[in-house]
Amino acid sequence: MSRPTTVADIREAFLGFFEAKEHLRLPSDSLVPSNDPTLLFTGAGMNQFKEEFLGRGRDWNRVTTSQKCLRVPDLENVGLTPRHHTFFEMLGNFSFGDYFKAETIPWEWHFFTEILGWDADRFVVTVFTDDDEAFQIWREKIGLPEERIYRFGEKENFWPSSAPSKGPNGPCGPCSEIYYDMEPGKPLPANEGLEDLPGRFLEVGNFVFTQYERHDGGVLEALPQRNIDVGLGLERVAAVAQGARNNFETDLFAPLLSTISDLAGKPYLGAKASNEEEEKIDIRMRRIADHARAVFFCIADGAMPGREGRGYVVRKILRRAVRDGLDLGIQKPFLASLLPSLRETMSAAYPELTQQGSTIEALSNAEEERFRDVYHRGITRLEEEMHTLKASGARTLPGDTAFELHDTYGFPLDTAEVILEEHGFAVDHDGFDAAMEAQKSRARAGSELSGDVFAQSLGSLLREQGLEETSFLGAEQDHSTSKVLAILDPAQSGSDALLQEGHAGQELLIVLDQTPFYAEGGGQVGDVGQLLHDGQVVATVLDTQKEEDYHLHRVRLEGPLKTGQTLQAQIDVAKRRATEAHHSATHLLHAAMKHVVGEHVNQAGSKVSSEGLRFDYTHPEGLSQETLAQLEDLVLNHALLAEDVAASLSSLDEARASGVTALFGEKYGDVVRVVRMGEFSAELCGGCHVRNTGQIGPFRILSDRALAAGVRRIEAVAGHAAAAHARADQELLQTAGQELKCPPQQVPDRVLALKGQIKKLKDAQKQMAKSGGGASLSDLLSKLTQSGQLQWSAPQGQSTDILRGMSDEMKQLRQKDGAAVPPAVLLCGGTGEPGTELPFLFQCDPKAGWKAGDLARAFGKLLGGGGGGRPDFAQGKASMPQDGLQGLEKAIESFVSELASPA
Numbered sequence: 022m023s024r025p026t027t028v029a030d031i032r033e034a035f036l037g038f039f040e041a042k043e044h045l046r047l048p049s050d051s052l053v054p055s056n057d058p059t060l061l062f063t064g065a066g067m068n069q070f071k072e073e074f075l076g077r078g079r080d081w082n083r084v085t086t087s088q089k090c091l092r093v094p095d096l097e098n099v100g101l102t103p104r105h106h107t108f109f110e111m112l113g114n115f116s117f118g119d120y121f122k123a124e125t126i127p128w129e130w131h132f133f134t135e136i137l138g139w140d141a142d143r144f145v146v147t148v149f150t151d152d153d154e155a156f157q158i159w160r161e162k163i164g165l166p167e168e169r170i171y172r173f174g175e176k177e178n179f180w181p182s183s184a185p186s187k188g189p190n191g192p193c194g195p196c197s198e199i200y201y202d203m204e205p206g207k208p209l210p211a212n213e214g215l216e217d218l219p220g221r222f223l224e225v226g227n228f229v230f231t232q233y234e235r236h237d238g239g240v241l242e243a244l245p246q247r248n249i250d251v252g253l254g255l256e257r258v259a260a261v262a263q264g265a266r267n268n269f270e271t272d273l274f275a276p277l278l279s280t281i282s283d284l285a286g287k288p289y290l291g292a293k294a295s296n297e298e299e300e301k302i303d304i305r306m307r308r309i310a311d312h313a314r315a316v317f318f319c320i321a322d323g324a325m326p327g328r329e330g331r332g333y334v335v336r337k338i339l340r341r342a343v344r345d346g347l348d349l350g351i352q353k354p355f356l357a358s359l360l361p362s363l364r365e366t367m368s369a370a371y372p373e374l375t376q377q378g379s380t381i382e383a384l385s386n387a388e389e390e391r392f393r394d395v396y397h398r399g400i401t402r403l404e405e406e407m408h409t410l411k412a413s414g415a416r417t418l419p420g421d422t423a424f425e426l427h428d429t430y431g432f433p434l435d436t437a438e439v440i441l442e443e444h445g446f447a448v449d450h451d452g453f454d455a456a457m458e459a460q461k462s463r464a465r466a467g468s469e470l471s472g473d474v475f476a477q478s479l480g481s482l483l484r485e486q487g488l489e490e491t492s493f494l495g496a497e498q499d500h501s502t503s504k505v506l507a508i509l510d511p512a513q514s515g516s517d518a519l520l521q522e523g524h525a526g527q528e529l530l531i532v533l534d535q536t537p538f539y540a541e542g543g544g545q546v547g548d549v550g551q552l553l554h555d556g557q558v559v560a561t562v563l564d565t566q567k568e569e570d571y572h573l574h575r576v577r578l579e580g581p582l583k584t585g586q587t588l589q590a591q592i593d594v595a596k597r598r599a600t601e602a603h604h605s606a607t608h609l610l611h612a613a614m615k616h617v618v619g620e621h622v623n624q625a626g627s628k629v630s631s632e633g634l635r636f637d638y639t640h641p642e643g644l645s646q647e648t649l650a651q652l653e654d655l656v657l658n659h660a661l662l663a664e665d666v667a668a669s670l671s672s673l674d675e676a677r678a679s680g681v682t683a684l685f686g687e688k689y690g691d692v693v694r695v696v697r698m699g700e701f702s703a704e705l706c707g708g709c710h711v712r713n714t715g716q717i718g719p720f721r722i723l724s725d726r727a728l729a730a731g732v733r734r735i736e737a738v739a740g741h742a743a744a745a746h747a748r749a750d751q752e753l754l755q756t757a758g759q760e761l762k763c764p765p766q767q768v769p770d771r772v773l774a775l776k777g778q779i780k781k782l783k784d785a786q787k788q789m790a791k792s793g794g795g796a797s798l799s800d801l802l803s804k805l806t807q808s809g810q811l812q813w814s815a816p817q818g819q820s821t822d823i824l825r826g827m828s829d830e831m832k833q834l835r836q837k838d839g840a841a842v843p844p845a846v847l848l849c850g851g852t853g854e855p856g857t858e859l860p861f862l863f864q865c866d867p868k869a870g871w872k873a874g875d876l877a878r879a880f881g882k883l884l885g886g887g888g889g890g891r892p893d894f895a896q897g898k899a900s901m902p903q904d905g906l907q908g909l910e911k912a913i914e915s916f917v918s919e920l921a922s923p924a
């Protein structure tokens with residue numbers, strides 16, 4: 022049989038080899054650790070087996086995996102060195118209290134020398150200072166010469182490194198590492214020398230003998246069982262197997278580097294790079310290849326670029342890749358276009374790269390576009406800084422400012438430096454390094470096993486007290502008779518938090534043996550309600566949260582309460598029913614999204630309460646009104662079909678095989694609960710639901726908006742909340758109708774009509790301004806034609822509304838300063854065309870004896886119309902004389918001459 026050399030073949034050979042040794046082959050855990058809130062990312066194969074190492078996990082003895090890992094403390098080295106990665110795979114075999122050193126060392130040896138066929142004479146190994154047992158196995162069983170077995174202390178040969186003195190707490194043990202000599206034939210170094218030759222000796226495997234649990238103060242307690250945790254870096258093993266100079270020059274990276282080089286229009290030279298410039302280009306390409314892998318796998322596992330925690334790390338990695346792309350002269354967003362090249366080598370082993378393909382593409386595109394903006398702003402910021410430097414006469418950019426540019430704006434130091442130099446400035450490198458170091462140790466704290474892995478949580482405190490997990494009855498019943506198992510004061514920690522009793526007014530956490538109260542999880546809010554004793558309320562439950570499998574009822578005590586007491590637990594039924602309707606509606610909406618929008622849509626989060634539901638999903642663009650209506654109808658149809666809702670338990674594999682929707686990036690145990698609604702929806706869920714979809718009642722989508730790049734949120738309501746929203750909308754319409762003086766149905770027409778009028782007015786105003794004709798009152802007044810005591814104007818094309826406005830102003834002016842306005846004014850509107858309507862108005866000073874109403878009546882009559890009104894203001898409509906303005910002038914002259922004097 023030919024030797025495995027490709028990454029896929031080596032992975033398979035390893036897993037197959039250990040399967041044949043009765044190991045259970047398990048899938049890689051997610052990069053977002055499934056059961057360990059102390060870790061930001063999965064960084065080693067053993068992460069998912071901590072409980073098994075401590076002897077309290079699942080019933081497994083031997084397991085083998087290839088684990089997706091992400092490590093970021095060495096981010097800055099990626100691409101520069103041949104071996105550093107952010108994302109990598111670790112081949113692992115694990116023994117939980119089963120075999121130990123004497124078995125695993127020969128097995129790994131067999132794998133390297135027989136299966137991979139590597140030269141037995143090129144290996145050197147290390148063992149922990151006093152680990153004579155491991156030494157003997159290498160020496161006797163394997164037959165390695167003594168000079169090839171090195172001994173080191175806890176920094177090199179303990180895992181986690183330096184765990185006894187520095188931590189973290191948790192499972193740990195001495196280890197033995199195996200190295201392959203890349204320059205065989207040279208003399209072997211002395212013990213201390215090995216470390217100084219990292220280029221020569223390549224670490225290809227680490228065998229950890231996990232036999233201790235570390236506690237505070239470096240106390241190592243022997244575990245009840247001895248374990249094995251072996252990890253082989255797949256990329257390194259492949260590099261050796263393929264005779265590659267570095268990990269990036271293996272089959273794994275070839276398609277990625279080739280696409281990157283096409284995009285950049287420059288070759289990846291590898292060994293042919295002959296100067297610093299060419300080497301720099303290669304480094305950037307390697308970095309892009311590494312970072313693209315990390316970003317795609319993170320997004321596929323639900324860690325999306327964001328501002329904090331995991332999201333921040335993903336964003337940072339992505340930005341570094343894009344920045345390299347910019348430096349390589351790639352003008353347009355490109356990262357997402359690398360996905361097919363990664364799939365070529367990885368999607369057979371990791372189908373999530375295909376399943377989540379459109380999400381990965383959408384999110385990385387959106388994030389890249391956003392960063393390109395940020396980058397351009399970074400340049401602006403740098404220019405501002407230089408301006409400030411110049412003004413203050415300083416010549417050096419402070420290190421923390423340079424670091425801020427690098428870290429926040431993603432603006433690379435070397436680029437900043439080139440620009441600064443051009444302007445005669447330097448950078449404070451020491452300050453930059455110090456800021457970088459501080460940042461790195463923060464990253465380390467967040468992403469490596471440096472936290473206290475087993476810091477006492479409330480859950481472990483309760484476990485230590487021997488408390489049984491809470492049994493949850495709330496899927497079937499709303500009340501229960503329950504015993505108080507523990508009373509906790511959330512303000513205290515450790516055993517101080519445990520109280521024997523509580524008193525009225527205190528806010529405490531209560532653990533019951535069984536409860537109908539749902540604890541917040543899976544997007545569903547925790548229940549509220551009451552705890553009663555003899556029909557009296559002793560505690561109001563304000564919220565319910567979960568710690569491991571204990572339900573913590575957050576209560577305000579209304580009376581005294583003791584541990585051991587028996588109570589009636591009663592949830593707020595109305596709120597819960599409404600929450601259930603929203604939860605079930607969320608499942609129907611999710612199924613409807615897959616039907617209407619596409620299978621690629623993933624739920625990215627949800628929140629259901631009695632008030633409504635929020636459904637976050639990944640999709641690059643907004644949904645049209647039609648699509649939203651289709652979704653609403655589809656959900657409503659399934660509610661009206663009144664289908665049964667049933668929950669059942671099954672194995673995760675069975676559920677997946679039958680096509681049940683599992684949530685994006687969500688973790689599940691081996692036994693899962695499947696909630697089905699007719700044939701339409703089947704989803705993994707531990708929450709509370711209606712018994713029949715008919716109980717969802719009406720359903721309305723209220724909004725759909727962008728939440729972040731590529732992530733959107735729908736807000737919707739069901740049941741009473743939907744009815745209440747409909748009612749509120751109707752009331753709104755009614756109020757609008759009242760204001761507009763029309764029935765609600767006519768509101769849109771009325772609004773349209775008003776808009777039309779406003780437009781006409783505006784047009785008329787514009788027209789007036791253009792014609793220069795009487796745009797203002799003073800203009801109009803100066804243009805009035807004197808005819809006896811009556812003055813008049815007939816500005817053509819003016820709307821009557823405008824004339825009326827003028828007349829109002831005139832009235833005000835008259836009251837303020839009578840002299841400026843003639844005692845009687847006639848204004849004529851209309852288009853001025855012969856025979857068309859001639860609206861007119863009179864504006865008079867009653868004190869001067871004129872009566873506008875009489876004038877309007879007479880003038881209207883004269884020109885074939887009518888009019889009337891008050892003494893100070895009157896209006897009417899007549900008809901424009903056939904000879905137009907001239908005729909009008911004549912008519913007004915004769916009208917005036919007939920008015921001998923004020924009536």
Ligand code: ALA
Nearest residue numbers: 065067227250251252
């Ligand atoms: N857990 C060990 C490591 O990560 C194998 O090196």
